[in-house]
Every structure is written in structure tokens, then in C-alpha cells.
Amino acid sequence: MSIRDTLAGHVLGFGTAPLGNMFRAIPEAEAQATVEAAWTQGVRYFDTAPFYGAGLAEIRLGEALAQRPRDAYVLSTKVGRIILDEVEDASARSLGEKSGVFAAGRPNKIVNDYSADATLRSIEDSLKRLKTDRLDLVWIHDIAQDFYGDEWLSYFETARKGAFRALTRLRDEGVIKGWGLGVNKVEPIELTLDLGEAQPDGFLLAGRYSLLDHERALQRVMPKAAERNTEIVVGGPYSSGILAGGAHFEYQKAPAEIIAKVERIKSVAHRHGVSIKAAALQFVLANPAVASVIPGASKPERIAEDVAALAEVIPADFWRDLRAERLVAENAPLPIDRA
Structure with missing residues (x-):
């Protein structure tokens, strides 16, 4: 079954990283209200991770989903990290992967493990936390993070012999x-496709196919x-x-050159009366290889904004101007290319 078939036409999903207290401590009531807002707005694909x-x-x-019919939504989570009962002290957390992004999350220690046994254990643990009896899609998570350095190839090899086979x-x-x-x-996706021995159903690519960064994915991954x-x-x-009005790029404070590019995109958007959220979502979905897009949200009102952005009518001249001003790659598929 293809990813598109599994998602049953749900081109707009909900990425739940913010519910893990990404960048800030989110009150429990706000977190629950955000998932409720997603459901009310018709979102039926939810992606999460340990x-x-x-x-x-x-x-x-x-x-949040405990009282919803399990057949009514699509659920994906990830493997590659095991959450232990052991609690890390604050000094250890400040030096690890969780520093900054999930500093306000639970203090439990996280262990990287892409083996077959760890994959099965991770799924079992996720099912308990998610209060469900099954998952639809499972992604092998963050196998090539910057903080792994050259070690990522070792993690990849472990996953190739372990998680790949277990999930298959x-x-x-x-x-x-x-x-x-x-x-x-994009590198681990390229390597997986080049190997040819594994048969993944698809990929979740975060941050590498957006208005701000899409060239390499276009060249190497999508074809x-x-x-x-x-x-x-x-x-x-x-x-x-x-x-979306925030200050972060690549999970850090955005550098000056990125801020400048965003301002140029905003200028074109303002000229045509287009919201930048609508441009960002509709750009992604214009690529025929893309089955779904999963923006994150930590406030209920953000969900309604995403749904409205997807439905917004964007004039063709906006896309032509983006291309003319070289704010998107010349070969990037745009909504006007489908007309």
C-alpha cells in the first residue's frame, strides 16, 4: 500500500513535536485543546515520536485521541530512540540532544538504538503511551543528525541490519x-534509495523541502x-x-541571510495579498511526489490558520514573481504548473 493510500487523502496532517514542549513549556490544557482543534478542523493524520x-x-x-474511533484517523510514530525510566540530571540534559529544543520536556534519559530489538521495544512503548493497539506508519528517526558527526553512517548500518528488516x-x-x-x-534517503535492497514505502523529510530550502531534495531525492x-x-x-512569524530556522535563531530571504518572500506575498503560510503549504504540495504536509502547532488557533492557508486562493502571478525573482528553484514544481 502506498503512503498516499495509507493517508487516505489527508494531505494536511498534524506534526506533534510542539506537544513535547518544543521551545517552551505548554500547559496541558493548551496541548489537549490544540489536538481537539485539529480534529474539529478535519485533520485525521497525526505524526509523533518518542x-x-x-x-x-x-x-x-x-x-487526546483516546475517545476517538481508531479507524477514523491515521497515526505514525518513530523508532531509533528508547525512552528510559531513568531520569537525567539537569547538567546532563544541557549537554545532550534535548538541550534547547526539548529542554522543557520530560527529564527521562534517551538512548539511541536502531537495532531490530530496540525497534520492537520502541513500538511497544509507543503503543502504551499512545493508548492504542496499532500504528499505521513507522519512521526511522533522525539517523543523520549533525550532532552524530561521521558516526551517522554507523547508526545507518545498524538500522539497515536492524530497524529496516524488523519494519519490513x-x-x-x-x-x-x-x-x-x-x-x-537528504543523505540517508539518498543512501537508502541507492542501496536498493530495502523497500521503504516512503519518507518523512523535515525542513529539506520548503520555500527556504528545497534545491538538494529536488535534485537528488524527489526523482x-x-x-x-x-x-x-x-x-x-x-x-x-x-x-510562520517565528524566529527559528533549523531549530535555532534564524541567521541574517535567512531573515533577509523571508523578508523578500513576504514582500512578494504582500504585493499579491497572499499569506506566507498559504504560500509555504501550497508550494510543498505542488510537488507530485509529496503525499502530505504536517505542520506543527502548539495553540488551537494555529490549526485553523493552517486549514485556511491550504484553502486560500493564490494568484498565478505570485508564483510567477517568486520564480522570476529566483526565490524558488527554476525547476521547483509550482501550483501554476498543474493548471
Whole structure:
């Protein structure tokens, strides 16, 4: 079954990283209200991960969806990190992966493990936190993070022999509907497609296919994925928030050159009366390889903004001007190309 078929036409999903207290401590009531708003607005695809707040996002999502019919929504989570009962002290957390982004998440220690046994344990733990009996899609998470350095190839090899095979078996047995990599680097996707031995159903690519950063994905990932009939779910369409009024890019304070590019895009958008959120979402979905886009949200009102942005009518001249001013790659598919 393809990723698009599994998602059953839900082109707009909800990425739950913010529910793990991403960048700030979110009150429990606000987190629950945000998921409720997503459901009310018709969102039926929810993506999460153990890493988001050391299990916090999964716990909150599980609580919010507990009374919903399981057949009514699509659920994906990730493997590659095991959340331990052991609690890290504050000094250890300040030096680890959770520093900054999920500093306000649960204090539980996280262990990287892409082996087959860890994959099965991670799924079992996620099912408990999510209060459900099954997952639809499973992504192998963050296998090439910057903080891994050259070690990422070692993690990849462990995953190739472990998580890849375990998830393939679960899919073939009908336990899950599909699997792939969930990454914010294109290199592991390229390597997986080049190997040819694994048969992932698709990929979740975060931050590497957006208005601000899409050239390498266009050159290397999208064509290869199309050749193998694998589809892409795009995460981070707002580039960590900078395209939605925030100050972050790549999970850090946006540098001057990125801020300048955003201002140029905003200028074109203002000239045509277009919201930058609408431009960001509709740009992503114009690529035929993209099955769904999953912006994150931590406030209920943000969900309504996303739904409105998807439905907004954008004049063709806006896209022509973006291309003419070289704010998007010349070969990037745009909504006007489908007309």
C-alpha cells in the first residue's frame, strides 16, 4: 500500500513535536485543546515520536485521541530512540540532544538504538503511551543528525541490519501499513534509495523541502523516489517557524541571510495579498511526489490558520514573481504548473 493510500487523502496532517514542549513549556490544557482543534478542523493524520519531549508528545496525543474511533484517523510514530525510566540530571540534559529544543520536556534519559530489538521495544512503548493497539506508519528517526558527526553512517548500518528488516517484517505481516525514514537530512534517503535492497514505502523529510530550502531534495531525492514509487511526507514546512512569524530556522535563531530571504518572500506575498503560510503549504504540495504536509502547532488557533492557508486562493502571478525573482528553484514544481 502506498503512503498516499495509507493517508487516505489527508494531505494536511498534524506534526506533534510542539506537544513535547518544543521551545517552551505548554500547559496541558493548551496541548489537549490544540489536538481537539485539529480534529474539529478535519485533520485525521497525526505524526509523533518518542523523542518529542522524551515521550511527552505521545502521552498527550494518546490522551487526546483516546475517545476517538481508531479507524477514523491515521497515526505514525518513530523508532531509533528508547525512552528510559531513568531520569537525567539537569547538567546532563544541557549537554545532550534535548538541550534547547526539548529542554522543557520530560527529564527521562534517551538512548539511541536502531537495532531490530530496540525497534520492537520502541513500538511497544509507543503503543502504551499512545493508548492504542496499532500504528499505521513507522519512521526511522533522525539517523543523520549533525550532532552524530561521521558516526551517522554507523547508526545507518545498524538500522539497515536492524530497524529496516524488523519494519519490513511487520509490514509484510500486516502489523503496520508502511515504513520509511523520518529525517531532516537528504543523505540517508539518498543512501537508502541507492542501496536498493530495502523497500521503504516512503519518507518523512523535515525542513529539506520548503520555500527556504528545497534545491538538494529536488535534485537528488524527489526523482529517485519517483522512480521507485515511494512518496514523501513533508515535515517542517514553516522551516522551524520562521515562515510562520517565528524566529527559528533549523531549530535555532534564524541567521541574517535567512531573515533577509523571508523578508523578500513576504514582500512578494504582500504585493499579491497572499499569506506566507498559504504560500509555504501550497508550494510543498505542488510537488507530485509529496503525499502530505504536517505542520506543527502548539495553540488551537494555529490549526485553523493552517486549514485556511491550504484553502486560500493564490494568484498565478505570485508564483510567477517568486520564480522570476529566483526565490524558488527554476525547476521547483509550482501550483501554476498543474493548471
